């Protein structure tokens with residue numbers, strides 16, 4: 001079974017850990033290295049999104065009080 005993202009064969013493939021079901025017709029296989037990269041990428045996005053969102057709601061709350 002090869003990784004859908006990088007094309008490398010997935011060692012010790014197990015559907016539980018490597019198969020991501022997108023919908024009824026489509027399942028992708030993701031190797032451990034790509035899964036780690038994906039999680040790191042999402043983590044960076046969340047870190048970038050959350051301060052902005054927290055700051056925005058803080059400003060909105062302050063604005064309402066005035």
Ligand SMILES: [Zn+2]
Pocket residue numbers: 003004005006007008030031032033034035
């Ligand atoms: Zn991969």
